[in-house]
Amino acid sequence: MRTTAVAVVMVMVCMRMARADVKPQKDFSLQRFAGKWYRMGLAYDSPGFAPFRDKLKASMGVITALPSGNVNLTMWEATPLGCQVKMYHYEKTSVPGQFTYFSTRHNMVKDITVVDTNYTDYALVLKHKVFNREYTQVALYARSHSVRNNVIQKFKALALSQGFPAESILTPPPTENCPPSGTPR
Template sequence: MQSVLLSRVLVLLWASTAWADVLVQPDFDAKKFSGLWYVVAMASDCKVFLGKKDHLLMSTRAVAAGAGGNLSVHMEFPWGDGCKRVDAGFLKAGAEGHFRVPDLGYLDVRVEETDYSSFAVVYIYKELEGALSTMVQLYSRTEEASPQALKAFQDFYPTVGLPDDMVVMLPKSGAPAAPAPAHRPRPGQAPRQQVPPHSLSPLCCPVKPIPGALAYPSGAGVSLGPSLSPNLTAFVRGSATPRRHHYRRGH
């Protein structure tokens, strides 16, 4: 019992160090961030993600600002012959734009950069049964990410230790997936290898803009629902082997 508690404490101490250098969008505005987002690209060292990334499709996040700086987020994932839905409460943790989602095992969620009108780069640090993983998601207001959005995503994910082979550009309905755009290295930085395109299955869950504000209760927990399969639960809550290195973000 003592060894289990000690391991838990060590995980939390290690994690708090790993988060320290990930920034949050200055003066984050939850109301401007609200509305419909498409998740158009992802990078992660999560074992579940890595095993399925070549078959993933574009999903959506419908965000509503709640009381106390919390967010209510409705997620929809193409799954089999239809959609699977998850409602999650993103609870404010410190600064505006910094959250945690205990029921999903999200220890740390940060809106690292956004212009509110076209894109957002979202950092997620997860834990499940003591295993840690990092994820970076690119949100877009449309199914086509802008060059500015792609550059922000590509500039950020390497700073948290995610290489190009852990990246996927998610396809929209009926279209082949595009390869990740070539990265433009900073002065003195070696160019990185381009990410190859991945296989496609058609988008089975049409995504539609959601008019008006969403009436999800602020600070709500997560409702996975009885129809949510164990595989999707594993993906949303997914875990991976802890990374051993601490990566600092450079400017």
């Protein structure tokens, strides 16, 4: 029994250390990062999200870099109510590639870190918040609906290193007509 408790504590310490060791993309360039991205992968273990895992579809977002260094993100997501558009405003921090934003849904500030990107094909992004317990999301973004297998493996490895169980790491299918055809992007 005592060995199990020690093992659990060690795993929790290692998970916290892994999160603390996540650094943003070296020499991050917001101008190169701006533009259209598709969320092609998501690792999320919130108990409230579990019933919806099999319904998740790839979503599309547009990152607009502001002169201040802040970011506006417009996301289109397919929901049971249809294609929904959401707007986010990310505040720059003193560290390039790290942002914060205020979540009106959770009434709290969340941290966003662009962990890895080559700007032309993919980006790995970590979202972290503390809300009754720590929650983290790892997302894989791509410039198109096709993602190379080695990038998917890199995304899965990052998610596993953050303590996500394999069943919470998703690569959802593309969404049809979301955003609707003719929507300015």
